[in-house]
Amino acid sequence: MSISLLLEMASSAEPDRTAVVSDDLRLTTGELSTLADGGAGVVAASGAQHVAYVGTGGAMLPLLLFSSARAAIPVTPLNYRLSAEGLRALLDRLPDPLVVVDDEYRGAVGDGYRTIGSEAFLEAARAAEPVAEFADPDAVAVVLFTSGTTSKPKAVELTHNNLTSYITGTVEFASAEPGDAALICVPPYHIAGVSAALSNLYSGRKMVYLRHFDAEAWVRLVAEEGVTAATVVPTMLDRIVTVLEKGNTTLPTLRTLAYGGSKVPLPLVRKALSLLPDVGFVNAYGLTETSSTIAVLTPDDHRAALGAADEAALRRLGSVGQPVPGIEVEIRAEDGTVLGAGEPGELFVRGEQVSGRYTDIGSVLDEQGWFPTRDVAYLDAEGYLFIGGRSDDTIIRGGENIAPAEIEDVLVEHPHVRDCAVVGADDPEWGQIIVAVVVPHPDTDPDPEGLRAHVRSQLRGSRTPDRVVFRDELPTNATGKVLRRELVNELNATSKEPA
Template structure:
């Protein structure tokens, strides 16, 4: 099944209400019929170029669903690229794509530079209004989307997602045409992230109006929710934190918002509890997934959130910090280093399997094992009821004096301290221990945390070997666009400090 079929199915349903808006992007408003027509002609533009790949450098909005479906109908893979990269970084990725047509927003033309077959986003849109249509159904097993991993610790890998991967995720997790006529989804995740791709596909399939906010601003986000009657939205942790700050300062409610999903990286529980307190009528969803799995593989539902908050049983209360249960069609296993399967509560590496799982990279090939399992490199465990808990990346493990220490274990305790707003725990080089535990703390406004008090707070709840050797303070943590803390930046900064001459 090609992803272009998702648009055709949505178009048939929308024909009963031809004026129903499908996409809102500033002044651009498109119905499903208009989006489909543009995708057909956009496919013609792509086919006429002779390109074997489409790359997009820009902030997204209506261009993302348009290019997703136009490329699918031209049977050519598409890659949204991180427009925040340096010119050298951007060109390095472009050079890895085979004979691409580069669609670029005007402000990033200089970064793309010369030497590529290039067309401006506005020019592509205008050409798509007049070009001869081209419509070809791609092979379901053909690559539909290629996304580069963030590459925060190594060279970015090019993840290949087939049409079958993407459509199996959508059809397995989204009920077709299930949205009410007035439903609207606010999309502010970046176009080059799997969440941006899946949001475009899933909301169209469900029949929701898609409202794009290209550059996140918490005040604008709140205003769009009110102005456009937004009923659902997805945010990353840094966005949720800023939204909560706005809601606290303006003392307003969001009466039409029914669902707020958060994910992309771990969210501190004090922030989740405060958001639930401010928006008691909103159903919160914690979604966990990876690029290689075509998006979400586990979900903590609104009922799960409410049950955990109301529970007395410690195991049930703890589930607020989980990512929930696997979605339909996904199997999970937690394995020890020797490959055997862990028991309940025992941490190990998370492996996943299902039709939506790609596990294939350009120039590397598939990393699935013989039974089709994908190694996520995430440390995790399952509780007795099958709820999945993520403990961070295996690469983040601190090895202090030969003992493996998971940063998440310390972070989960430290962030509950009343003077801590955010924290990240990393391992810094040390000549005696190999690595030492460093807690990087963002204090709560108006507080001045005492270092020894913070260390004692951790020591009182965890083994002594988990006590931070050092505590350093920062105004904010370095993060990428999806809210993931750039731990390597912190480690490099800490290691550089120890090497500076006295």
């Protein structure tokens, strides 16, 4: 099934329903479909083999997704925050691309590419001879580059079948109420941005885009557009909570708030739940290679865990829930043995939505179709999935493997700690030492020894941080993932400076 069919179904069912709100632009499903046909004509006339997009998204993301699909070639939204050199390095890896670019990033793209401005593409799509092909379901629809924080970014290939399997397996067609609206502020180059465009269109929600995140603007848009659902990353949730607290603000239309992208500190989750008691919270976990979400902690799960009496049920508030329909999961030891409940190992996933294929590398699925996520995880006795971080983040101190998440979960519960990241810094004696990088709560001055004692009181002594350092904020990417490699490089550079 081509992703083109998702738009065709939506426009056939309700052509006059508002599909997209992006700044001053409003498009119905019928108008979006007509524009996508014209956009496909622009793409086909260019002779390009690939479409690349450099910009902040909004209406351009769904338009380019469906224009490229109807021209039967792949599309790649690129990280507009990259340097000019980094951006061009990725463009050079795409075969003969047509580059659609927002005006503010035209200089970064530079010369040497077949380029058209976003506004010019929109105008050309209105006038072009329409094209409407249905791509082979097994053809590549979207290529997304991984963040590449520790290595060269990989180009993940997602087929039409991968994406539509996820959408049709997790979303009921036209299931939204007439007034439902989704506020989208995740970046277009992230899988969450792609899946938000597809899933909200398919369900029938109006998509309201906030291209540059600002917590006050987010709260204002919820009220102005009657937003009923939204998805945020941890840093966004933190700032939204701050705005709500300061203004004693409520969000009466909001019914569902999903968060994901990286681990959210439990104190922040509990505070958000208390501020928005009538909102259903959803924790969504997924990867680029899996076409978005593979596990969900539902609103009912949140409420049950928050009010639980026994420790196991209470702990589930820190889980990512249970696998979505069509997804199988296994936890494996290093030797490939499938582990039981409570035993941590590497998470493997399998399902139609799972790609596991990279340009120039090929498929990394095993013979049975399982994808190695490289995430450390475990399942509890009821099948709830707990993510402990990337296997690459494991600290090896004196030959002992230490998961940073174990220490972070304890540290962040200290009343003076707003956020934290635990990393391994080079050490000549131990190989690595444990360093806790802490963001204190405003108007607090936590004592490093007090924080170390807090950890030591709850974990084995070998888990106690060797050092505690303080920062005003943690370095993160656009989806809230902490850039641990950046912290490690800073710590290692500092340790080598002359006294």
